[in-house]
Amino acid sequence: MARTIVVSGGGTGIGRAVAARFAAGGDRVAVVGRRAGVLEKAAGEIGGTALPADLADPAEVERVRAGLAERFGGIDVLVNAAGGNAEYHGGPGGVLEQWTSNFRTNVLTSVLPTEALRDLLNPSGRVVFISSVAALRGSRGTSYGPMKAALHPYAFDLAAALGPRGITVNVVAPGYIEDTEFFGGSMSDERRAALVAQTHTGRAGTPGDVAETVHWLASPGAGHVTAQIVQVNGGAERGR
Numbered sequence: 001m002a003r004t005i006v007v008s009g010g011g012t013g014i015g016r017a018v019a020a021r022f023a024a025g026g027d028r029v030a031v032v033g034r035r036a037g038v039l040e041k042a043a044g045e046i047g048g049t050a051l052p053a054d055l056a057d058p059a060e061v062e063r064v065r066a067g068l069a070e071r072f073g074g075i076d077v078l079v080n081a082a083g084g085n086a087e088y089h090g091g092p093g094g095v096l097e098q099w100t101s102n103f104r105t106n107v108l109t110s111v112l113p114t115e116a117l118r119d120l121l122n123p124s125g126r127v128v129f130i131s132s133v134a135a136l137r138g139s140r141g142t143s144y145g146p147m148k149a150a151l152h153p154y155a156f157d158l159a160a161a162l163g164p165r166g167i168t169v170n171v172v173a174p175g176y177i178e179d180t181e182f183f184g185g186s187m188s189d190e191r192r193a194a195l196v197a198q199t200h201t202g203r204a205g206t207p208g209d210v211a212e213t214v215h216w217l218a219s220p221g222a223g224h225v226t227a228q229i230v231q232v233n234g235g236a237e238r239g240r
């Protein structure tokens with residue numbers, strides 16, 4: 001039976017691949033992001049629904065909740081993929097601004113929709129957060145890793161709260177994933193080679209690598225996997 005899937009950040013990169021993977025499996029998919037044009041293009045390509053919104057804004061999150069409730073009623077899978085390192089995207093330079101910006105981009109965009117939508121989750125539902133290897137080993141002095149790390153205990157507590165409803169909550173922590181907008185054009189050949197060299201697999205990750213892992217976590221076979229951090233980074237977190 002077709003499930004209802006909500007993917008934040010579903011217009012580009014990892015979120016887009018996740019949305020496409022569920023749509024290919026016959027599920028109904030709604031994608032959320034700020035840029036309406038980007039989102040509508042992605043939704044059109046997979047036969048999904050575009051819900052443009054800034055997920056760091058409670059009023060916009062409430063509008064998304066109302067739209068989802070009206071259109072679908074319940075939700076089976078919520079994938080929180082919206083995020084990114086705001087310090088890569090020309091944000092303001094002070095410490096307060098940098099940390100606040102990454103808090104909004106990575107914590108609020110996951111926590112606000114999750115809190116707004118948790119009561120809409122159907123029994124046996126799934127919540128997946130896209131974190132990062134940076135939450136486990138740092139992010140070269142930026143506030144990105146610490147903000148992703150904040151999602152981990154939040155996910156553990158949520159797993160405890162939703163477990164009695166048969167809902168699992170997990171975190172996926174990718175390493176370097178290419179073919180996304182994450183680095184905003186700042187990736188050099190040298191940096192890419194260094195990131196690939198950290199892996200045991202000898203390659204960059206792809207959005208499809210993450211999408212397949214999320215799809216598995218949302219499958220009935222993963223029903224006893226909850227409150228976990230699943231790393232998709234070719235072993236890079238262990239170092240070389």
Ligand SMILES: NC(=O)c1ccc[n+]([C@@H]2O[C@H](COP(=O)([O-])OP(=O)(O)OC[C@H]3O[C@@H](n4cnc5c(N)ncnc54)[C@H](OP(=O)(O)O)[C@@H]3O)[C@@H](O)[C@H]2O)c1
Binds near residue numbers: 011056105131
């Ligand atoms: N690429 C990597 O190497 C890598 C590694 C580890 C973890 N990650 C994580 O993977 C997730 C997906 O990133 P990506 O690599 O696929 O990069 P991406 O292509 O830049 O995707 C990020 C998405 O988040 C959306 N977004 C950002 N802020 C938002 C907001 N306030 N409200 C709604 N949507 C928002 C963006 O859409 P709009 O700009 O249109 O809002 C965009 O579609 C992120 O959480 C990122 O931190 C990426």
